Amino acid sequence: MPSITPCLWFDTEAEQAAELYVSVFPGSEIVDVSRSGPDMPGPAREGDVLTVEFRLGGTPFTALNGGPQVSFSEAVSFQIACADQAEVDHYWDRLIDGGEESRCGWLKDRFGVSWQVVPDRLVQLMADPDPARAQAAVEAMLGMRRIVVADLESAADAAGATA
Helix, strand or coil: CCCCCCEEEECCCHHHHHHHHHHHCCCCEEEEEEECCCCCCCCCCCCCEEEEEEEECCEEEEEEECCCCCCCCCCCEEEEEECCHHHHHHHHHHHHCCCEECCCCEEECCCCCEEEEEEHHHHHHHCCCCHHHHHHHHHHHHCCCCCCHHHHHHHHHHHHHHC
């Protein structure tokens, strides 16, 4: 199978975005920065960043400075599976800085890229064999912005106790 590399289209912020992302995700790095030459067509000036190749935890990405014609939407997002509340808080706090929160663990970073910060415990509770516990966890999640594991567990436990 051929490799697949997400390409993120920015106006002019590709390098800044890549720098943020590699600072947030352990084991990440900027691999290459390409710059425009003297005879490049378009509005780019010589030396401007065109693309940034980077890896987030081993996954390759390309950031492209393509201009203002295209913007991000929630139709595409990156889901971060978090082992515990500490990981949820780590990613949420760093990615939300200058961005905006949404519902159910979704946020947009300062560049407009959408992320889902999801604790593994949510997935486990949603698959609980007791449908009342699973439903209670989902309902609790629907009322949250940042997902709080303790609140999910409390909701599930309360539903399980009444069943």
